[in-house]
Amino acid sequence: MATEKRMFLEALRKKFKESPEEKYTKFYIYDGWKQSKRKQEFVEWGTKLAKERGIPFYNPDMHLGGIPLGQRVLMPYKLSQTDIYCEGDDLHFINNAAMQQMWHDIRRTVIVGLDAAHMVLQKRLGKEVTPETVNHYLEVLNHALPGAAVIQEHMVETHPGLVSDSYVKVFTGDDELADEIDKRFLIDINKEFPADQAAQLKAAVGKRIYQVLRMPTIVAMTCDGGTMSRWSAMQISMSMVNAYKLMAGEAAIGEFAFAAKHAEVIEMGTLMPWRRARGPNEPGGVPLGYLADMCQASRVKPEDPTWVALEAISMGAVLYDQFWFGSYMSGGVGFTQYATCTYTDNILDDFCYYGADYVKKKYGGFGKAKPSWDLIKDVATEVTLYGLEQYERFPALMETHFGGSQRAAVVAAGAGVAVSLATGNCTAGINGWYLSQLLHKEEMGRLGFYGYDQQDQCGSANSFSYRSDEGLPFNLRGVNYPNYALNVGHQSAHTGIVQAAHSGRGDAWTTNPLIKIAFADKDLKFDFTHPRLCFGKGALREFMPAGERSLIIPSR
Amino acid sequence: MVEYKPQYYPGSSKVAKNRKKYMDPSYKLRKLRTISDDDLVKLMGHRVPGEAYKSVHPPLEEMGEPACPIRELVEPTPGAKAGDRIRYIQFTDSVYFTPLTPYMRAWMGHTRYRGVDIGVLSGRVPLEARERDLEKVAKDLVETEIFDPARCGIRGATVHGHSLRLDENGMMFDALRRFVFDKKTGEVVYVKDQIGVPLDKPISVGKPIKEEELREMTSEYRVDGVPFREDKEMIGFVQRLHMLRTEAGFDPNKVKGI
Numbered sequence A: 001m002a003t004e005k006r007m008f009l010e011a012l013r014k015k016f017k018e019s020p021e022e023k024y025t026k027f028y029i030y031d032g033w034k035q036s037k038r039k040q041e042f043v044e045w046g047t048k049l050a051k052e053r054g055i056p057f058y059n060p061d062m063h064l065g066g067i068p069l070g071q072r073v074l075m076p077y078k079l080s081q082t083d084i085y086c087e088g089d090d091l092h093f094i095n096n097a098a099m100q101q102m103w104h105d106i107r108r109t110v111i112v113g114l115d116a117a118h119m120v121l122q123k124r125l126g127k128e129v130t131p132e133t134v135n136h137y138l139e140v141l142n143h144a145l146p147g148a149a150v151i152q153e154h155m156v157e158t159h160p161g162l163v164s165d166s167y168v169k170v171f172t173g174d175d176e177l178a179d180e181i182d183k184r185f186l187i188d189i190n191k192e193f194p195a196d197q198a199a200q201l202k203a204a205v206g207k208r209i210y211q212v213l214r215m216p217t218i219v220a221m222t223c224d225g226g227t228m229s230r231w232s233a234m235q236i237s238m239s240m241v242n243a244y245k246l247m248a249g250e251a252a253i254g255e256f257a258f259a260a261k262h263a264e265v266i267e268m269g270t271l272m273p274w275r276r277a278r279g280p281n282e283p284g285g286v287p288l289g290y291l292a293d294m295c296q297a298s299r300v301k302p303e304d305p306t307w308v309a310l311e312a313i314s315m316g317a318v319l320y321d322q323f324w325f326g327s328y329m330s331g332g333v334g335f336t337q338y339a340t341c342t343y344t345d346n347i348l349d350d351f352c353y354y355g356a357d358y359v360k361k362k363y364g365g366f367g368k369a370k371p372s373w374d375l376i377k378d379v380a381t382e383v384t385l386y387g388l389e390q391y392e393r394f395p396a397l398m399e400t401h402f403g404g405s406q407r408a409a410v411v412a413a414g415a416g417v418a419v420s421l422a423t424g425n426c427t428a429g430i431n432g433w434y435l436s437q438l439l440h441k442e443e444m445g446r447l448g449f450y451g452y453d454q455q456d457q458c459g460s461a462n463s464f465s466y467r468s469d470e471g472l473p474f475n476l477r478g479v480n481y482p483n484y485a486l487n488v489g490h491q492s493a494h495t496g497i498v499q500a501a502h503s504g505r506g507d508a509w510t511t512n513p514l515i516k517i518a519f520a521d522k523d524l525k526f527d528f529t530h531p532r533l534c535f536g537k538g539a540l541r542e543f544m545p546a547g548e549r550s551l552i553i554p555s556r
Numbered sequence B: 001m002v003e004y005k006p007q008y009y010p011g012s013s014k015v016a017k018n019r020k021k022y023m024d025p026s027y028k029l030r031k032l033r034t035i036s037d038d039d040l041v042k043l044m045g046h047r048v049p050g051e052a053y054k055s056v057h058p059p060l061e062e063m064g065e066p067a068c069p070i071r072e073l074v075e076p077t078p079g080a081k082a083g084d085r086i087r088y089i090q091f092t093d094s095v096y097f098t099p100l101t102p103y104m105r106a107w108m109g110h111t112r113y114r115g116v117d118i119g120v121l122s123g124r125v126p127l128e129a130r131e132r133d134l135e136k137v138a139k140d141l142v143e144t145e146i147f148d149p150a151r152c153g154i155r156g157a158t159v160h161g162h163s164l165r166l167d168e169n170g171m172m173f174d175a176l177r178r179f180v181f182d183k184k185t186g187e188v189v190y191v192k193d194q195i196g197v198p199l200d201k202p203i204s205v206g207k208p209i210k211e212e213e214l215r216e217m218t219s220e221y222r223v224d225g226v227p228f229r230e231d232k233e234m235i236g237f238v239q240r241l242h243m244l245r246t247e248a249g250f251d252p253n254k255v256k257g258i
Helices: A009-016 A037-053 A060-066 A097-107 A115-124 A131-144 A175-180 A195-205 A217-222 A227-243 A251-263 A288-294 A305-329 A334-342 A347-363 A373-393 A395-400 A404-423 A426-444 A450-463 A491-504 A513-518 A531-539 B014-023 B037-044 B069-073 B078-082 B102-112 B131-143 B211-217 B232-250
Strands: A109-113 A167-172 A209-214 B086-093 B125-130 B152-154 B179-182 B187-192 B198-204
Touching (some): A097 A531, A109 A227, A115 A251, A167 A175, A227 A251, A334 A404, A373 A395, A373 A404, A373 A426, A373 B232, A404 A426, A404 A450, A426 A450, B086 B131
């Protein structure tokens, strides 16, 4: 690739204001934190609030006994394939409302099938179920789900102004049934997806009908993931009693509750083991393939599967690295600095498109070649060498990804995505990732940190293993898979390796068609079709989230 | 049976040969500078020169150890015998042609020294050992050809710098500025110990090694030096290793030819 065509050069020039190829520079001249507008803002607020609260607060003089941050360039970051530049601080989820909303939109979602309930209504209770009764039930539930009473008297309820993001919609693979559902309640597969993807999805769903329930963001913020299916099941059961005029408490109602709480429920994340003690719908339990399906890039730009994978990767970085590893598992704030490497400055984009071009030229397109040792070795080695060589040719690139784990993640992601694109097989893709890690370690004589490298040095052996506790189809892995439980900095790219295999061969979904459809919803607050752009809006403070409490707190 | 001869490392390039050389304990590392014992103790900052070693247990001779074949087999190091504390020295190695890479520090450390615990990260390599043993090892690590004063740093914390561009004097970045380039003497001088506590007197660690020499001595592959791409033996070795591990994990019966 000609030097000037490197996708990351523009960002590097903007970050350092020097030639990206220059090996020497000046340090210690940048006036520390004062070079950063965001840090200046932090100091201003920290000083003001320290006075107000009477307890010492944010004070950069505490750093290194008086040596402030910023002895080198505190570089800005470009959200890849957008025009947005921001400071690193703006990408910490505490400072970024869009990142918070992405997670809240995932956590507050539960999918519940309606067919079991309809069967009980028809066969056991002798009730008629028609599109009209379904529409009526959905109207009742849209009243009840945010936190309103439907059959009780003298009940407390939630303020609609606090919970307006809560609602229920349905989808089905049956076009005739879909036609009869009130459009306000319908996720219309035909409308939301390209025709070939819609056909695949409808065939997978068939005549079944599913509810997609969004609990209020404020509930997602204040309760745990396990709350969601309980909240939805209670409101579903109450709404059934109301809509179909049922006796509250007869044995059949227990079956509604069982269906709504267990039998027909699809959680977004599985339970965690006791040593990490989390309920369902927590980030650690979201399988890679589920997260890839939540990302909706594949339906808006199916002709560019590399871009689709990169968008999915950015969601993985925020969910797994920033939320799960960075906070649930580790605490502190350091993981953001690290996780941004996969979605900023067009660096991973450059490596992935290099791999995609290589695959197109050598293997005739995406998903055209069967997985083989020759292919995995060829593609993974070529993309790895290309990536490492870029770091060595452009010292500013090396300085941007100043941690070895960042470089290891980005180079191996490029290799894994390329193998996935070539073969349409993400297990081959993850095997390419592990080859990349081993090559990287020997080339540079360094890789990540202790906890980073460990999984990569034994990963070759588990990539094709299907033995329990050691192997699992790659789509279903995630941080809940034993060997990835502490696998920081990997899961973002792993999400993309899953996505690339499927988008490369034109699949409408990677793992679960129901999840893919559930997030094809324009009423979600977070834009799952363009996650990187949305994170950028959050960084620029242009993103309006749900869950605001201004109605119930004093005005400033 | 053919006598076992360690090969230490694969590869056919100059870099691979350097890796083999540094890992081979029969190769004597070239001494390039002298740092006094007291200065080394000050740089590490664990005790004051002349101060007795602190101990965490009585000398082994006084402890009445249980009968144990491993204890009979393994001769304790002097520090272990005396009951010294375990202390550390930590290095940061720039990506720009330093003699050792982080993994090389570990591999070399394990082939050359006993009683050492070495961790590897991309930007720092801690080596821990009983204190008097550590001081002996540290002498080698700082005085010989595997240390470049400008591009290797002795840093206990705030190690940031391995991947950054070099400053105008060719020095690796150090936020704490523990070491400075003395333009009058052309030498690198430490003004703080490895954890960043100011030293009473600066300690010189000598002149930086010239870039052309570093390029000959380095154990780093680089596209602007010895490209990894050109060491076909090395790449083939890693690919084979990966294939064998993969096949063994899928079905050990598939693994042939090893």
